[in-house]
Each structure stands twice: as structure tokens, then as C-alpha cells.
Amino acid sequence: MNDISQIIKETAEKIMEDLCTKQVVEDSELGILPRELWKTIVKSGMATVGVSEEAGGSGGSFADALTILRIAAKFSAPIPIAETLMANWVLSEAGLPLMEKPTTIASNNNGNKMMFIEISDGWTISGSAYDVPYARYAEAVVVIGNSQQGNMVAIVNPRACHIEHEQNLAGEARDHLYINNVHLQGEAVSRVREGNDNNLLYRGALIRAVQMTGALERILELSIAYSKERIQFGRPIAKFQAIQQQIAILAGEVSSAKTITNLAVKSFEAGNGEKQIMAAKIRVGEAASLGAPIAHQIHGAIGFTDEHSLQQSTRRLWSWRDEFGNESYWANKLGNEVLNTGPDYLWPFVTSMNSELVL
Amino acid sequence: MVKSLELETIQLSQKTEQVRHQVRNFLKEEMEAGTFIPQCDSWLSKWDPEFSRKLGQRGWLGMTWPKQYGGQERTALERYVVTEELLAFGSPVAAHWFADRQTGPLLLRYGNEKQKSEILPRIARGEVFFSIGLSEPNTGSDLASISTNARKIDGGWLLNGSKIWTSGAHRSHYMVTLCRTSTKTDNRHEGLSQLMVDMSSSGVSVRPIHLMTGEHHFNEVFLEDVFVPDDMVVGTIGDGWKQSMAELAFERSGPERFLSTFPLLVELIRVLQQETTNEGGFTAVGRLVARLTTLREMSLGVAGLLEQGVSPDITAALVKDLGTQFECQIAEVARLLVSSSTRVANSRFKSLLADAVLHSPGFTLRGGTTEILRGIIARGVGIR
Numbered sequence: 001m002n003d004i005s006q007i008i009k010e011t012a013e014k015i016m017e018d019l020c021t022k023q024v025v026e027d028s029e030l031g032i033l034p035r036e037l038w039k040t041i042v043k044s045g046m047a048t049v050g051v052s053e054e055a056g057g058s059g060g061s062f063a064d065a066l067t068i069l070r071i072a073a074k075f076s077a078p079i080p081i082a083e084t085l086m087a088n089w090v091l092s093e094a095g096l097p098l099m100e101k102p103t104t105i106a107s108n109n110n111g112n113k114m115m116f117i118e119i120s121d122g123w124t125i126s127g128s129a130y131d132v133p134y135a136r137y138a139e140a141v142v143v144i145g146n147s148q149q150g151n152m153v154a155i156v157n158p159r160a161c162h163i164e165h166e167q168n169l170a171g172e173a174r175d176h177l178y179i180n181n182v183h184l185q186g187e188a189v190s191r192v193r194e195g196n197d198n199n200l201l202y203r204g205a206l207i208r209a210v211q212m213t214g215a216l217e218r219i220l221e222l223s224i225a226y227s228k229e230r231i232q233f234g235r236p237i238a239k240f241q242a243i244q245q246q247i248a249i250l251a252g253e254v255s256s257a258k259t260i261t262n263l264a265v266k267s268f269e270a271g272n273g274e275k276q277i278m279a280a281k282i283r284v285g286e287a288a289s290l291g292a293p294i295a296h297q298i299h300g301a302i303g304f305t306d307e308h309s310l311q312q313s314t315r316r317l318w319s320w321r322d323e324f325g326n327e328s329y330w331a332n333k334l335g336n337e338v339l340n341t342g343p344d345y346l347w348p349f350v351t352s353m354n355s356e357l358v359l
Numbered sequence: 360m361v362k363s364l365e366l367e368t369i370q371l372s373q374k375t376e377q378v379r380h381q382v383r384n385f386l387k388e389e390m391e392a393g394t395f396i397p398q399c400d401s402w403l404s405k406w407d408p409e410f411s412r413k414l415g416q417r418g419w420l421g422m423t424w425p426k427q428y429g430g431q432e433r434t435a436l437e438r439y440v441v442t443e444e445l446l447a448f449g450s451p452v453a454a455h456w457f458a459d460r461q462t463g464p465l466l467l468r469y470g471n472e473k474q475k476s477e478i479l480p481r482i483a484r485g486e487v488f489f490s491i492g493l494s495e496p497n498t499g500s501d502l503a504s505i506s507t508n509a510r511k512i513d514g515g516w517l518l519n520g521s522k523i524w525t526s527g528a529h530r531s532h533y534m535v536t537l538c539r540t541s542t543k544t545d546n547r548h549e550g551l552s553q554l555m556v557d558m559s560s561s562g563v564s565v566r567p568i569h570l571m572t573g574e575h576h577f578n579e580v581f582l583e584d585v586f587v588p589d590d591m592v593v594g595t596i597g598d599g600w601k602q603s604m605a606e607l608a609f610e611r612s613g614p615e616r617f618l619s620t621f622p623l624l625v626e627l628i629r630v631l632q633q634e635t636t637n638e639g640g641f642t643a644v645g646r647l648v649a650r651l652t653t654l655r656e657m658s659l660g661v662a663g664l665l666e667q668g669v670s671p672d673i674t675a676a677l678v679k680d681l682g683t684q685f686e687c688q689i690a691e692v693a694r695l696l697v698s699s700s701t702r703v704a705n706s707r708f709k710s711l712l713a714d715a716v717l718h719s720p721g722f723t724l725r726g727g728t729t730e731i732l733r734g735i736i737a738r739g740v741g742i743r
């Protein structure tokens with residue numbers, strides 16, 4: 001890790017420790033977006049990491065941005081930082097202005113339909129998108145949709161949209177968003193760079209995988225700490241071999257999740273990393289499904305309450321594993337690719353997973 | 360995050376990838392020539408001295424050792440790549456496996472000059488094979504409880520006791536034998552030593568123990584007043600525990616801990632490819648490949664740490680725990696996806712599946728059981 005990466009990581013940790021308390025996460029489920037946390041994140045330049053300074057961003061690599069997201073997720077940060085970062089990458093690639101306000105993305109992935117139609121004095125946009133993260137809090141929606149000229153992107157004012165409140169299992173806003181003939185000037189609309197529409201799904205999957213590793217780290221740390229504190233039968237439950245073995249399994253899931261996402265991040269930076277992202281979303285989803293019940297079992301009844309912060313992480317894990325394609329979705333795709341490649345090329349397929357990184 | 364669980368992403372060099380392609384081409388040629396048919400668990404059960412010698416001739420045994428001892432001075436990652444190719448092809452590598460993987464490095468680190476200059480070059484040529492004498496009838500996981508012992512006599516040691524589950528003892532030339540060389544004290548790890556037993560010595564007898572498949576692989580080795588000369592002591596008398604533990608680090612995290620049933624996965628894909636309607640098959644295969652990729656990355660990460668001289672006990676235990684579960688999982692997935700009528704028509708699939716199922720109990724026992732590994736991990740994260 002180079003110096004800048006280290007600074008970004010430490011800064012993010014510090015901000016989260018100071019400002020992303022358990023209370024802040026609880027309040028978010030009552031409809032309060034933590035403005036203070038958001039402002040600090042923006043002031044430190046974290047909303048535009050991964051966009052070069054020449055393009056108006058804060059510089060840093062894509063991997064740095066993902067480090068921020070992992071740390072934010074570890075603290076269950078209830079802010080649209082992932083969405084704003086992703087929006088800014090899309091905007092900068094499309095040559096549109098970057099956003100420092102809370103921003104979300106509505107694309108035509110996942111059965112959504114967004115249509116751009118060119119008219120004499122600009123464009124009109126219509127369509128609907130489901131489970132849009134933080135739409136009700138967003139001050140800008142980056143909309144990506146089809147047109148006769150190819151895929152287009154534009155910034156739309158959420159006040160011009162109809163928004164229905166929905167949420168995921170973690171109480172994070174996942175709203176339905178409807179756009180009906182919103183009119184935009186020509187210069188406010190731009191072409192999506194070739195290939196980048198599909199890319200959004202992969203980026204989203206990678207981002208959720210990275211966020212899950214943050215939450216997994218958290219539940220492992222909580223489980224270790226709790227097992228040392230909680231006394232039953234006259235000793236800390238950590239002394240029971242059954243508990244030790246469960247924590248060992250959880251540790252294996254966390255380590256696996258981190259290792260495969262690291263590979264996916266590196267591969268994405270080096271080229272496109274599609275296969276690696278598929279593998280990461282599958283494996284990390286599995287780790288979430290295996291790890292969360294272990295953490296709950298170790299915590300006993302207290303972990304099942306809203307009082308204890310464990311649920312802030314486990315509910316996120318249960319939600320994120322389903323967002324941007326769950327394990328089955330990606331496993332089917334990856335399996336198809338493997339079967340098309342054929343039995344005699346299975347091993348070369350596996351070893352090619354990190355050959356994009358060859359020195 | 361618990362620091363000891365972190366692994367770096369390893370970037371292989373061009374040169375390393377070239378080695379891979381040489382090995383891959385060699386293996387394809389050998390397979391086409393009919394030298395071998397890919398088998399599950401071949402590193403334990405497919406013993407072929409001729410094949411081992413061919414690898415030796417190509418410089419693929421003892422790769423990382425100094426040239427003066429018959430090595431090639433290649434990197435640990437180059438060796439890693441060679442071993443993973445050999446295993447992925449299910450090639451017959453059992454004869455040299457222990458010698459190349461652990462005895463060689465053990466001797467390099469602790470052996471005397473005579474051992475190094477006489478034995479290492481022969482291991483690297485694929486001429487001398489080793490077995491590992493740790494377990495005893497009353498000693499399994501609790502290794503420090505061994506009772507095989509050696510008494511000092513003029514010019515050497517007189518060894519008595521017995522070893523069990525000794526893989527390949529009936530065909531190997533030497534056995535590195537952990538034994539007690541002084542009486543037990545409060546510290547059970549003291550007073551243990553490693554002696555290299557020449558299997559042709561008088562007093563050594565080997566009794567076969569057959570696996571449930573009927574294969575002869577295991578043995579019980581009886582040691583009755585076996586004379587072991589002083590210069591066949593490995594390292595220092597009394598340091599046997601420390602030396603054995605260092606040796607085990609080479610053992611736990613290699614590709615043989617997750618590739619033992621890989622040839623079955625290849626065959627599964629061949630079968631599924633012909634059944635275009637098997638939608639569940641795509642998903643199941645996708646999941647296995649995601650898991651395999653993850654394990655390989657972890658194992659490479661550990662290899663990278665070993666190369667830097669770090670001893671990654673916890674992550675090595677993780678690779679072995681998760682990897683051996685995965686080896687069993689391939690068998691289970693294959694079993695559930697392919698109907699018995701398809702198996703009748705595909706004898707190759709059927710026999711690989713049979714091998715994988717019948718060998719699977721061993722995967723999670725050998726080299727430290729699942730439970731023991733999880734204990735190591737628990738200690739590593741600070742709760743034991």
C-alpha cells in the first residue's frame with residue numbers, strides 16, 4: 001500500500017469512528033440522514049476518489065475508493081457514499097460535472113427501463129427504476145438509459161421524479177423511482193462510454209462484495225470480543241471448544257471473502273475483471289450466508305435485539321448479498337462461461353483468474 | 360481486522376507463467392502418450408518412480424534448493440506453479456511428493472552437510488523417496504504423546520517402537536522418524552528428535568494396512584533395535600518438536616489441499632456439457648469455480664508469505680480446513696448432478712466419483728484434522 005492509500009484509509013477510519021456511531025445508524029432508520037458525516041466525507045474529498053485531479057476529482061485509485069467503502073460498510077455508514085462515488089465515475093467518463101451532494105444512480109439494469117428521446121431542444125427522459133439506493137435523500141439522480149443513439153446518461157433533479165419509499169432488510173432506503181417526460185437541455189445529456197452500461201452491474205457487484213467484507217470484518221471482531229466477555233458456566237464462552245470452532249469457521253469465511261475481493265479489485269483495475277467480480281460476488285455472498293448465523297449464535301439473545309449493534313451488520317449482509325445479482329445469478333453466469341470453455345480448458349480458466357496481474 | 364487473516368494478492372511473473380506452460384505442455388504430451396490417466400488424490404496414491412524421474416530430469420523437483428544440492432534456485436512461486444499443474448492434471452506424483460515437499464526443505468534447514476550433499480541431489484533427481492513417521496498406534500492428533508524412543512549407543516542411536524498410517528513406507532527408501540530421545544519432563548515438547556531411518560536397515564519391518572478401497576497405501580512400521588548412525592540424526596537432538604512443526608508449515612497450505620478431486624470436476628464438466636438441459640449444473644459449477652478461485656488465491660498468498668520467510672500458521676490452517684472441505688464438496692456436487700443412468704454410460708466419470716467419495720474421509724484427517732486446524736485458527740485470533 002502506498003502512502004496516499006494509507007492516508008486515505010486512516011482518514012476514513014478516523015471519520016467513521018468519530019461520526020458514524022451506533023446512534024447515527026439507528027437514527028437513519030427513522031429517516032435522518034447524517035449530514036455531519038456526509039459533510040466531513042465530502043470535505044475530505046472522499047466523494048470523488050478514483051476520479052483524477054485533472055478531471056476535477058480527488059485522485060487516488062479505484063482501489064482506494066473501495067477501501068473507503070469497505071471501512072464505511074464496517075461502520076454501517078448510512079450514507080450514499082457508494083452511489084455517489086459510482087455516479088462520479090460515470091459522470092467523469094461521460095464528461096459531465098461531478099457531484100458532491102448525496103447522489104444516487106438509476107440505470108436500466110435489473111429489469112429497469114429508462115428511455116432517452118431526443119427532441120428539438122434537448123431530450124426527454126421517462127422510465128422507472130426499482131430499489132434505487134437513497135433516492136429519497138438524494139439531491140441528484142444520475143440516470144442511465146437507452147436511446148436510439150445508444151446509452152445515455154444525465155443528471156436528473158429528484159424533485160422532478162416520483163419516489164416511492166421502500167427499504168431493504170437493513171432499513172436502508174431502496175426506493176422506487178418514476179420519471180415521466182423530464183425535459184433536459186442538450187448539454188446536460190451525454191453518451192455512456194462504450195461498454196460501460198454492463199460495466200455498471202459489475203461495478204455494483206464489486207462494490208457490494210467489498211462492502212460485505214467490511215461488515216464481515218465487523219461481525220468477526222464483535223464475535224471474538226463478545227466470546228471473551230460473556231461468562232457462562234463460570235467461564236468466558238470463548239473457552240468452550242464448540243465456540244472456538246465456530247469462530248474459526250467464521251474467520252475462514254472472512255479471510256476468503258477478503259482474498260477474493262482483493263483479487264477482483266486488482267483485476268478490475270488491471271483490465272476488466274469480469275470473471276473475478278463474478279467469483280467475488282458469489283463467494284462473498286456465501287460467506288455472508290454462512291457467517292451471519294455464526295455471529296448470531298455466538299451472541300445469544302442479545303444479538304437478536306435492536307439494542308445490540310450486531311444486527312446493523314448482519315442485516316446489511318443479508319441485504320447486500322441480494323443486490324446487484326445474488327450468488328445464483330452470478331454462479332449461473334460463471335458456470336455458463338466455464339461450460340462453454342469446456343472441460344479441457346477448466347484449469348487454464350482457473351489459472352487465468354490472476355494472469356491479468358502478471359508482472 | 361484480525362491482521363493474521365490478511366493475505367496479499369500475488370502477482371506471478373512472466374517467467375513463472377513460462378514455467379507453467381512448459382509443465383502443462385509436458386503433461387499434455389505424457390497424457391497423450393498414455394503415460395498416465397488423470398486420477399483423484401494422485402499425490403497420495405499414484406506412485407510412479409519413472410514419472411518422478413522424468414520430472415527430476417526436467418528440474419521440477421527440489422526446484423527452490425541451491426544448485427550445489429541438485430536444486431534449480433527457482434522461487435517458491437515457480438515451484439508452486441509446477442505443483443499445481445501436476446495436481447490439476449491428476450498426474451502420478453506420490454513417489455516423490457513428501458521428499459520434495461517437506462523432507463528436502465527440512466534437510467536444507469536443519470540437515471548436516473553429508474545429508475545435504477548426498478541425499479538432496481538424489482531427491483531432486485527423483486531417485487530417493489521418503490515417508491513420514493509421526494503417527495503411532497496410540498498417538499494421532501496429540502503428537503507429543505509418541506512413545507517410539509531411541510537410546511544413545513556408541514556411534515548412533517538404537518530405535519524401538521512403531522509408526523502407523525505411514526504412507527508409502529513399503530516403497531520409500533527412508534523414513535523421517537519422530538521419537539523420544541530423553542524421558543518425558545513437564546514440557547512434553549522437550550526430548551523429541553528426528554532420526555532418518557534407512558528402510559533397509561535390519562530391525563525395520565513393514566506391515567501393509569489396506570484402505571477401504573482395498574488399496575495398499577498405509578502401513579504400520581515396526582522398529583526393533585534399529586541402529587541409526589549419528590550422522591542420520593536430523594538437526595539437533597532434543598529439537599525434534601520445533602523442527603517437525605517447521606516442517607508441517609510446508610505441508611498445510613499447498614495446492615494438494617484443495618485439488619485432490621479436481622480431475623472429477625473436469626469430468627463433471629464434460630458430462631454436463633452434453634446435457635444442455637442441466638440448468639442447476641451451471642449454478643453449481645459456478646459456485647465451485649468461485650470457491651476454487653478463492654482457495655487458490657489464499658494458497659498463493661500463503662506461498663508468497665513463505666517466500667518472504669514468514670510462517671503463516673493461521674492462514675495455512677485456513678487453506679487446509681477450507682480446501683479439504685472443498686475437495687469433499689466436489690464429490691457431493693458431482694454425485695447430485697449426474698444421474699445413475701448417465702454414470703452407466705460414462706465409466707470414467709463413475710470411477711473418478713468412486714475414488715473421490717471413497718478417499719474423502721482422509722482429506723480432512725491427514726496432516727492435521729479439521730478440529731485441530733480450527734483450534735490453531737482459534738488460537739490465532741486470540742480466543743484460545
Ligand SMILES: Cc1cc2nc3c(=O)[nH]c(=O)nc-3n(C[C@H](O)[C@H](O)[C@H](O)COP(=O)(O)OP(=O)(O)OC[C@H]3O[C@@H](n4cnc5c(N)ncnc54)[C@H](O)[C@@H]3O)c2cc1C
Nearest residue numbers: 491492493494499500524525526721724725726727728730
Ligand atoms: C490418508 C492419510 C495419510 C496419512 N499419512 C500419514 C503418514 O504418512 N505419516 C504419519 O505419521 N501419519 C499419517 N497419517 C495419520 C494422520 O496424521 C492422522 O490420521 C491424524 O494426525 C489424526 O490422528 P488419528 O487418525 O489418530 O485421529 P485422532 O487424533 O485419534 O482423532 C480422532 C478424532 O478426534 C478428534 N480430536 C482429537 N483431538 C482433538 C482435540 N484436541 N479437540 C477436538 N477434537 C479432537 C479428531 O479431530 C478426530 O476427529 C495419515 C492419515 C491419513 C488419513
